[in-house]
Amino acid sequence: MLAVVAGAFFAGNELQSVDQSVLHTWSRQVSVTLWLLAFGFGGIRGYSTIATPDKRDGLLTTVSHRQLFAGMLFAEAAVFGSIVAVVAVLAGVLFGLGAGSVAAVPAMTVAIGLLVSTGFLAGLAAALLIKNGGVRSRLASRLRTVGFAVLFVLYMSVFITASVDAVLDPLFWLLGPTPIGWLGEFVLWSTGAGGSPLTGLGALIGASGLLAVCVPACSRLSAWLWYADGVSVTHRESQATDSRWLVRAVGQPMAGVAIRDWIRARRSPVSVSYVIYPFFVLLTPAIRTIETGTVGSTVPILVAGCGIWLAGALFSLNSIGNEGVMLPSTLLAPNPGRAVVGGHIAAGALVTLPVTAIAVVALGVLSPLAAGSVLTLAVGTVVVGISAAGIASGIGAAFPRHEAVSVSRSKKAIIPSTLAFVLYTVAVGVGMLPLVIAHVPFVAGFVESTLGVPAVGVSAAGALVASVLTVVVAAVSTLYAIQRVDRYQIE
16 A cells, blocks of 8 residues: 555656656556456355355344445445555555646546556456355355365466566456556546547546446346355265275374365365465475576475474374364274374374475486485475374374364364364475485585595485484374374363
């Protein structure tokens, strides 16, 4: 917000020193950018809050959908609209001071107000359309998680590949010659630095018309959504033939716990939303790899570290709390600790470690690491990853969380406690340290030149030390978790 206000003053101050053709393009791009930001914000607020009001069914028995929608919209205007109004006025005043034009003050204020309000309502309408599709289409409801995952990957890829301009340029071309882009020229015309009065008038009429269309459209879309019966999605339970291999590998009790973990994660991805944390660690190396076209020697090591962390954090870091309402029946089973703890360990390790090992080998082959070091890194990753899941089980059993906490404005889920996250991250970080350090080419080269030990030998030694250390700690931690579950009493 401060950037908008400060930018308004400097933009007004530079009007007279910039060519009119540049001002024409610049004014439209700024208008479209502001509208797109409001569109995105409106879409997020619409999907997460406005489309799903608290106690909706109860409210609709006392008020109409129009009144409920108007109340939700008024609440958004009171919270966020008041901030936008203050910013719009300040930006208008400072822009007018910079441009030396009194008429620019109301023009800038009105333009910002129209851009933000129409963008917000258009984004809200898009969110309501998506929600309506989800409640009426069984396929859309099933693929909702996949769709969000694809959107997240596309969103991150735009920034990783520095393709923001490639995305925005078509939008500038599409929206620039519309009332959305004309509002920028309307502001220019008010300063006398360019623009056309007809274009400015068209901008005001067009934006006002869009505003008049969006409000009733959003009200009607909200009615379709709130009064819809919705589709019933039946989740297919895993058949015995699907899990036979897992039963043979770990036994029926552990297999049942592991399968339940996978089903819970599939049905409620928000309960494992913390799995995205390691990807932020990999963001900068990924950008550098794409820009340079080469895989650095530290990239496979970072991937290995993130995979090890995920193996334990995914399902084992809250072994008792993950049982939820099933905890009483779980504790009534004979010797439940081994099945619960082992099942969570298997669920996390089987999902993360095969993918991590393959990624480490593939990236290691493309990196400057020696073939022997790549092999020791992959093997060490698997061993330390399994141990990390055991370490997580003990920490999670010592510091369980049973209550659901907010993971977004409208979603709650039972996730591991903050203390468990911190202790686990520190413990696993220390445990994998020999593996990581020994595979850094600089360290391996230094030891080789100093002690005469080959680099592959250094890597193997680091993997061995990390494996022995974490296996010992994991054994103690797992035994503690099993005893904790076996003796757990519900207060």
